[in-house]
Every structure is written in structure tokens, then in C-alpha cells.
Amino acid sequence: MKPLSIKDIAKKANVSITTVSFILNGKAEKMRISQDMIAKVEAIIKEVGFRPNQVARSLRTGNTNTIGLIVEDISNPFFAAIARLIEDKAYKHGYKIIYSSTENNLEKAKGLIKMFKSRQVDGYIIAPMVGMEEDIRDLLSDRTPVVVFDRHLPGLDVSSVLVDNVEGTYMATDSLISKGMKNIAFVTVDIDVEQIKDRYKGYEKALKVNKLKIDPKLCKLISFNNTAEETTTELTRFFSDNPQIDAVLFATNYLAVRGLFSFREMNKQLNATFKVIAYDDHDIFKLHSPTISAVDQPIEEIAENVISLILKELSMAHSFEEKELNNIVLSSRLIER
Incomplete structure (x- = not known):
């Protein structure tokens, strides 16, 4: 038939x-x-x-109605939530999303761009890492629509959707100081991306404004390649070696989750004399007793702006008009629990 x-x-x-x-x-x-x-x-x-017939349609129009989404780790609740929203919003406009994770591995990131090129995706949404600049420039020089989000690489003329990370950690640190905390630790990850650096800057700024000493011993750097158990062990050692710590600001939600495992192992209680704030909310923080405060990024707004920008660029992909760059910076909010 x-x-x-x-x-x-x-x-x-x-x-x-x-x-x-x-x-x-x-x-x-x-x-x-x-x-x-x-x-x-x-x-x-x-x-x-x-x-x-998708193949016939692609040959006829030159479009595949697909968008490649490249993030650091699709299993991370932040990226997973954004990917889901982007997928829903793209589908309503006739586009499908293909997504994958770089795992902070540059060779894998470059390979993903090549793979998406071979699949002839119409555009790219990328949470970039250092070293991807040339690959993204090549896409842009071919007039391929590209939008970056979550982090930006200096020197790239590309539309972006970012969150003010300095503001987020400044609010969190200032809140802890206002509650009388004086030895506030900052636990972060060793990846070379602007948003992680900016989160430290916000922490540092709040300490300076409130005339508190910046103690290098209270800043803990965790390897991105650690297993969950290795991170828990490192954190337990860090908190044991620094009993003066009365508050902790975790630069990512997954570090905060490992911190909670560490506190349980140490039988360390979260109370009026020891407080925790995580950057990026997580369901665990709402369920934990006591509940955990968090810097909440506007996930819905991020996804909405990313889709709006990529659709705008896709509509102009075959136009000879000068492309207008859009750089959107959103604010986060502090959820105090």
C-alpha cells in the first residue's frame, strides 16, 4: 500500500x-x-x-528542523531542567532537540560539534568551555545560528543568555554575614569557566564590603573529575581540618549535596551556629531537615530567552542582513529557608 x-x-x-x-x-x-x-x-x-519524510523535507528545504544542545553534564539538575524546557519550547515551534554532554572534556566537545554538523542540525545552543572558541567561530563564519548560555567565552561575537553570578554569591555571602557568620568557607570546582570564577568574585566582594578577612584556607577547590565518594572524603577532611568554619557557600548544587553527605558522616548539625547555602537549587535541599537555602537561577527565563534568540537567528539564517547580537544577563534570587 x-x-x-x-x-x-x-x-x-x-x-x-x-x-x-x-x-x-x-x-x-x-x-x-x-x-x-x-x-x-x-x-x-x-x-x-x-x-x-524527514529526509525528503531536508533535501527540499535545506533544513532538518533540529537544534543541537551541548551542555557540561545533562545529568546535572540545572542542565536537565533547562534542557527539558528548551525541548518543550522548541517542539512548539516545530523543532526537535538533540543533546549531549561535554563532561568538561575538550576533545569530546569538539567531537560533538562535528557529529552535529554531520547530522546537519540547523542551529546550536551551547554551554561552552574554554578551548571551543575556534569551533564556535567556524560555525558563526558559516552563518550557522549559535546561542551560548550559562557561560561566555571572551572574544566571541555570539548571542548569549547569562546569569549575574557575582550578584548571586554576593547576596548569599552577605546574607550569611548578616546572621553573624564570620568564618565562611567557599567550596568550588576546578573548571576554567567564567561563571565559576564570577561566583568566587561575588563571595570575595561581600567579604571585602563587610570588612572580613579573606582566608585562603577557607576556600576549597574540588576536582571536577572526582567521583562522588572522593568529593565527600575531601570535604570531610576539609571541614575536620577547619573547625572554625561557621558557614559554607557551595559554588554548585552537586558539591552541596556531597557536603550534606560529609556532614552526616561527621555528625555535624546545621543550625544557628553552622549554616549552608548552595548555588543552584535542588529538590534535596527542600526535603533535607533542616531545609537548605539556595541561590536560585531563573531556569524558565533562561530557557525562554535561549529559544527566542535561536529562533530569531534561525529565521535569519538565509538572510544577508547583518546579524544583531543579543547579550542577555538575568538576575538570580536567594531562597532563604
Whole structure:
């Protein structure tokens, strides 16, 4: 039996082939096709089990209606939440998301860009790492739509969606100081990215403003390549060696989670004389007793802005107009629990 075509769907719905094409490509609302008509055509598509020939469409339009999403670690709750929102929002506009993790490995990151190129994705959303500059410049020179988020690489003329990390850790540190904490530790990770450096800057700034000494012994650097157990062991040793610590600001949520394991091993209580704040919220922080305060990044806003920018760039991909760069910086909020 010959497979159904767009022409068959159009005939069954009593509409033009163009109308069906717009609905299939996620352009119905843009072309002002009524919701009733969209629902009618979609119901017929579902009823007959129609599957558009993606290869034929790609050859005809030069588009695959896919976007490559490259992040540091898709299992990290922050990136997982953003990926899910981006996927939902992209789907509503007729795009699918293919995503993968760099695991902070430059060779893997470069390989992912090559892989996405071979799959002919229409655009890229990247949480970049140092060393990817040339690969991203190559994409931009080919007029391939690219939006970076979460972190930015200096010297790259690319649209970005960032969060003010300095402001976030400044708020957190200042809050701890206002509660009488004087020996505040900062636990961070050894990856060379701007947002991690900025989180330290916010911590440092708050100490200086409040005229507290910056003690290098209270700043703990954890290897990104550590196993969870290795991180817990290192933190237990760090807190045992520095009993004067009365508060801790963790630069990432996964470090804070390992910190909670460490405190349990040490039988160390979180109370009025020992406080913790994590950068990036996590469900565990709401369930833990006592609950854990967190610097909360605006995940919904990040995803919304990322999709808006990449769709704008995709719409101009074949235009000779000068591309307008958009650099959006969002604010985080401190959730005090």
C-alpha cells in the first residue's frame, strides 16, 4: 500500500497542501491559521498515522528542523531542567532537540560539534568551555545560528543568555554575614569557566564590603573529575581540618549535596551556629531537615530567552542582513529557608 502524502492529508481535510505543510513545520500560528483548522488537520494526521519524510523535507528545504544542545553534564539538575524546557519550547515551534554532554572534556566537545554538523542540525545552543572558541567561530563564519548560555567565552561575537553570578554569591555571602557568620568557607570546582570564577568574585566582594578577612584556607577547590565518594572524603577532611568554619557557600548544587553527605558522616548539625547555602537549587535541599537555602537561577527565563534568540537567528539564517547580537544577563534570587 502506497504511503500517504501531504496531498492526501490536504484532500481529506479539505485544505490546501500549503496549509498542511505550515502545520507540519510548526509555522501555523505565524501564518495565522486558526486553532480549529490546526486541530482538525492534526487529528487527521494522528488518525491516519502520517509520518512526514524527514529526509525528503531536508533535501527540499535545506533544513532538518533540529537544534543541537551541548551542555557540561545533562545529568546535572540545572542542565536537565533547562534542557527539558528548551525541548518543550522548541517542539512548539516545530523543532526537535538533540543533546549531549561535554563532561568538561575538550576533545569530546569538539567531537560533538562535528557529529552535529554531520547530522546537519540547523542551529546550536551551547554551554561552552574554554578551548571551543575556534569551533564556535567556524560555525558563526558559516552563518550557522549559535546561542551560548550559562557561560561566555571572551572574544566571541555570539548571542548569549547569562546569569549575574557575582550578584548571586554576593547576596548569599552577605546574607550569611548578616546572621553573624564570620568564618565562611567557599567550596568550588576546578573548571576554567567564567561563571565559576564570577561566583568566587561575588563571595570575595561581600567579604571585602563587610570588612572580613579573606582566608585562603577557607576556600576549597574540588576536582571536577572526582567521583562522588572522593568529593565527600575531601570535604570531610576539609571541614575536620577547619573547625572554625561557621558557614559554607557551595559554588554548585552537586558539591552541596556531597557536603550534606560529609556532614552526616561527621555528625555535624546545621543550625544557628553552622549554616549552608548552595548555588543552584535542588529538590534535596527542600526535603533535607533542616531545609537548605539556595541561590536560585531563573531556569524558565533562561530557557525562554535561549529559544527566542535561536529562533530569531534561525529565521535569519538565509538572510544577508547583518546579524544583531543579543547579550542577555538575568538576575538570580536567594531562597532563604
